[in-house]
Amino acid sequence: MEYFENELCVTYEELTSGNDPVISGATLRQNIKRGNIRRAQRGGGEGSYALIIYSSLPEKYKIRFVERKGDPEQILKQQRMRDRVKTDDKARSFYEDYRYEMNGVETGLSDKLKAEYTLNASVLNALIYDLEDKTTSRKMLGNSLATLWENVAATSENLRDIYHHTLPENQARLREKIRRYKKEGYISLISGKVGNKSTVKIIxxxxxxxxxxxxxxxxxxxxxxxxxxxxxxxxxxxxxxxxxxxxxxxxxxxxxxxxxxxxxxxxxxxxxxxxGRKHKTKLPDRRDTLWYGDGTKLNLYYRDEEGKIRTTMVYEVIDAYSEVLLGYYISDHENFEAQYNAYRMAIQVSGHKPFEIVHDNQGGHKRLEKEKDSKEVGFFDLICHIHRPTAPYSGQSKTIESIFGRFQSQELHKDWRFTGMNITATKAESRPNLEFIEENKDRLFTLDELKAHYAEARRAWNASPHPATGIPRIEMYEKSENEETDVVTVHDMVDIFWIWAKRPATFTDQGIQITIGKLKKPYEVFSAPGEPDHEWRRKNTYRKFYVKYDPNDLRSIRLYWKDNAGQLRFERVAEPYMVVHRAIQDQMEGEAEFIRREQEANIRDRIERQVIAKEIEYAYGVAPEQNGLSTPKLKGVTKEVQREIDRRTRKYSRDPEEIGLGRTTKKASLMTWDQLKENNEVDYRKVAGKL
Structure with missing residues (x-):
């Protein structure tokens, strides 16, 4: 609404907008066409809008307008009054900077007083301008100034209705306030009571x-x-x-x-x-953006094998967005093993690598980080893009501690075996009933029962509503997507969670043996299930390999060798060494057949070694047969085996001389050195040479 050519007008939108308009657009246009309602200005041009002369509206539409919008004349009057008062920014700055002494200490005005004094100064500026303008006009016209201050006081009251200023209502006091303000400025508006509330004077x-x-x-x-x-x-x-x-x-x-x-x-x-100033942070708005990892007391009592009351620790990995407990590990210490297993479970549950991991500064994390000056990639570097420790001695900065505190109070607290919250907690409900626990210690969980109960409490927490959304935490997590996190593949699981043995191991005739903790485990390479790979053995027996294994699944290990550039190359997967019973009575089905196959395979290995070696000898003219000598026959094999070697190596000239190594060895083993010296029956040097 506005005045247009001295006519009070309302806009087309003010009359027709809303669910319950003053008049519908069609009715308004029809009345304008018939001349019942007059239009002061057409709309449609750039920056222009339709104006309807308010006085031309039928009475019923005027009543509706006042009911919905208010009296247009009063609204415009107040609008004009508002336009007369402009906030005095200099006054605001003055009161912001003003200082006075209170209780012996220099201080500033309260926000309430700053706002009050700034408003009063702004209103006084408008009143003074109005006063001076009217004084000049009346003097020029020769009119009386008798009612001038009455008009100023009336204007002040009108502005009070709009702005709620605190200038005097009394005309004489208002006149004095204006006089002082013009003479002293902003300081004149500050109450003399300010600064007089001192109750103690301390120099x-x-x-x-x-x-x-x-x-x-x-x-x-x-x-x-x-x-x-x-x-x-x-x-x-x-x-x-x-x-x-x-x-x-x-x-x-x-x-x-x-x-x-x-x-x-x-x-x-x-x-x-x-x-110290604390950061105000906003938690992530999608899953896997930030994971927290931390160890804490598992706040439930249990009894050990000796019946003693004990507690233990738990390491938890939590998604900051959904508060879902992703992975955990229960142990008595917050060490590498606990952290490794908790993060492994979290990765398996999530199926994705997190973007960032925040953890504390416990020693176990040092093994998960990349060592200084090391060329190897650290455990955390394989899991996430960024990892960092929390600020030391700053518990309030750990979101995980807040989450875990609520988990304790909402889920673990339900069980009478609850140990209570941190000893610094002041609420009585945060403390355990030790008398009751001592009286019923025979009903405490065993360690296995404790672990089962804790797993159920975690499931209940994950299924309960998130405090910010009211949606179950696990549902929030599963429905969220994070396009910047990588899906975890089988190869990732090997790269991240498989551990290198401390030192390389040699593959011998009895396989390759690694030590895990105090346990020694032998492995071998198979060409098929239950079939040792003899072809691979012929090329790699007594070769050193670097071994990588999964500490949670020892059913296989991975063998690597190092090239000249120092890079590790994957060779083969090895599985636990086949074990058979020595006594026939103890042998299970298939073991006898396995032993027979392996004996035959060993014979084939001997044949292959002989054939390859003899072919090289004949090719370079160094075979004993090419130099008037004979190659010994294989011992412990059939004539057919020897005949095959001879056939494949073209050795047909003559049979080698039979030395009878077995009889010679037997005779030597029955003799003693004193017999050898006294009887001088055998030249021991010749015997030793043949052996």
């Missing part, structure tokens, strides 16, 4: 002495003793003694005074946590 020297007494550790003073001591010192130094201990205590508790003694009384770390 700077006395204040420093009070702080020194509060910080004193030898001796340590309480407030009553400080009050007595400061008044004793005041008499010596001609200070005005303090009258009230309560006022002195209030002085110590002032925000600008308390930091000067707090560290001496409660410790510097406590002072840092109390006064």
């Amino acid at each position: 700077p020297e006395m204040g420093r002495q009070l702080i020194a007494l509060r910080r004193s550790r030898v001796p340590v003073y309480n407030y009553a003793q400080i009050f007595d001591e400061i008044n004793r010192i005041a008499l010596e130094k001609d200070w005005k003694p303090l009258k009230s201990k309560r006022s002195m205590v209030q002085w110590f508790e002032r925000p600008e005074i308390e930091p000067l003694w707090y560290d001496a009384v409660f410790g510097e770390l406590a002072a840092h946590q109390r006064y």
Whole structure:
């Protein structure tokens, strides 16, 4: 609404907009066409809009307009009054910077007073401008100034209805306020009561002495003793003694005074946590953006095998977005094993790598991080893009501690075996009933029962509503997507969670053996299930390999060799060494057949070794047969085996001389050295040479 050519007008939109308009658009257009309603301005042009002359509206539409929008004349009047008052920014700056002494300390005005004084100054500016304008106009026209201040007072009251200023209602007092304001400026609006609320007068020297007494550790003073001591010192130094201990205590508790003694009384770390600025952070809005990992007390009592009451630890990995407990491991120590297994479970549950992991500074994490100057990729570097420790001694910065605290109070607290919250908790409900627990210790969980109960409590937490959304946490997690996190593949699981053996191991005729903890386990390479790979053995027996294994699944290991550039190359997967019973009576089905096959395979290995070696000898003219000598036959094999070797190596000239190694060895084993010396029947050097 507005005035157009001295006519009060309302817009087309004001009449026709909303669910219950003053008049419908079709009816308005029809009345304009018939001449029942007059239009002051057409709409449709750039920046123009239709204006309807308010006085031309039928009475029923005027009534509707007032009911819905208000009286247009009054609205415009108030609008014009508002336009007359502009906020005085200089006044605002003056009151922001103004300082005065209260209780011996320099301070500023309250926000309420700043706003009140700025508004009053802005209104006074408008009244003074109005006063001077009307005075000039009346003098030019020769009119009387008798009613001038009445008009100023009326304007002030109209502005009070709009702005709620606190200038005097009385005309004489308002006139005096304007006079002082014009003479003294902004300072004239500040109440004389400001700064007169002092209840204790402490001069700077006395204040420093009070702080020194509060910080004193030898001796340590309480407030009553400080009050007595400061008044004793005041008499010596001609200070005005303090009258009230309560006022002195209030002085110590002032925000600008308390930091000067707090560290001496409660410790510097406590002072840092109390006064240090804290970041206000926003939690992630999608899954796997941030994971927290931390170890804490598992707050349930259990009884050990000896019947003693005990507690244990749990390491948890939590998704910050959904508060879902992703992975955990229960053990008595927050060590590498606990952290490794918790993160492994979290990765398996998630199926994705998190973008960021935040953990504490416990020693176990050092093994998960990349070692300084190491070329190897660290455990955390394989899991996520970024990992970092939390700030030390800053519990409030750990979101996981807040989440776990609520998990304890909401789920673990339901069981009577609950150990209670942290010992610093003040609520009685946060403490256990030790008498009841001692009386019923035979009903405490065993360790296995504790683990089962804890797993169920975690499921209940994950299924319960998230406090911010009301949606079950696990549902929030599963329905969320994070396009910047990688899906975990089988190869990723091997790269991340398989561990390198401490040192390389040699593959021997009895396979390759690695030590895991105190357990030694032999492995071998198979070409098919239950079939040792003899072809691979012929090329790799007594070769050193670097071994990688899954500590949670020892059904297979992976063998690697190092090339000349120092890079590890994958060779084969090895599985537990086949074990058969020695006694025929103990042998199970298939073992005898396996033994027979392996004997035949060993014979084939011997044949292959001989054939390859003899072919090389004949190719280079160094075979014994090519030089008038004979190659010994294989021992412990059939004639057919020897014949095959001879056939494949073209050895047909003559049979080698039979030495009878077995009989010679038997005879030598039955002799003693004294017999050999006395009888001189055998030249021991020749015997030893044949052996």
